[in-house]
Amino acid sequence: MIDEVDTALQGLLTGETLAGTDIQVAFDAPTKDWAARRTAPTVNLFLYDIQEDTELRQHGTMAEYDAEGVLVAEHEPPRYFALSYLVTAWTNRAQDEHRILSILLAGLVRHDAVPPDRLGGTLASMEIPVRLSVAMPPARDRGLADIWTAVGGNLKPSLDLVVLAPLAASVIRAGAVVTDGMRLRLHDNDSPADETRRLRIAGAAADPAAPLGAERERELPTARRRRGGPLR
Structure with missing residues (x-):
């Protein structure tokens, strides 16, 4: 899921916000060594934090049906x-970096979510909006200056971009649809032959491989047996 978010953001920036420019997009940690190796104008998106939004966590299962209304699988709800x-611009002049940040801010605030045509993989198949927020007040007690200290870089103006993405949970595939009931074989001491009764689901096709002769079918669409009691 994380790599799919990276790909979606890169496509959004290069295909829309920064389209027509020669600005590169990177996802590296903005260390001093990385900054020294940079040779072209660059927008850097450094993923510095991943946290689950526990308020959106759901419980239970979600049913999946095919076109005929038959249950084919059960899913656990996705987790978000x-x-x-940390979005920064890198050039040789501070004024150019500010201009790029302005372009990024204007382009990103136009979207409350990543455009669906930019999503791929599991994010596209789930058809759940991938929310975006940019330059919002930090929700946690951690300043951006601490991030720069951690990566050993110099403090620069930046945009804080938060993507709220779903993570697909496990899937339990349903078994084959039941079309035939169980078979009961009865034996009477006074009769030389056994009798087979097949409890067939109402409306199900007959089994061409079923034995003939002593077999007798009974249509019992709601057949139930009480413990210790007869079929009814």
Whole structure:
């Protein structure tokens, strides 16, 4: 899921917000060594935090049906994670960096969610909006200056971009649809032959491989047996 968010953000920036420019997009940690190796104008999206949004956690299962209304699988609800990116611009002049940040801010605030055509993989198949928020007040007690200290870089103006993305949970595939009932074989000491009764689901097709002769079918669409009691 994380790599799918990276790909979606890169497509959004290069295909829309920064389209027509020669600005590169990177996801590296903005360390001093990385900054020294940079040779072209660059927008860097550094993923510095991943946390689950526990308020969106759901319980139970979600049913999946095919086109004919038959249950084919059960899913656990997806879980949602907030991916926080430190967005910075890198050029040789501070004024150019501010101009790029302005372009990024104007382009990103136009979207409350990643456009669906930018999503791929599991994010596209779930058809759940991937929310975006940019330059919002930090929700946690951690300043951006601490991030720069941790990566050993110099403090720069930046945008805080948060992506709220779903993570697909496990899937339990349903078994084959039951079309035939169980078979009961009865034996009477006074009769030389056994009798087979097949409890067939009402409306189900007959089994061409079923034995003939002593077999007798009974249509019991709601057949139940009490413990110790007869079929009814």
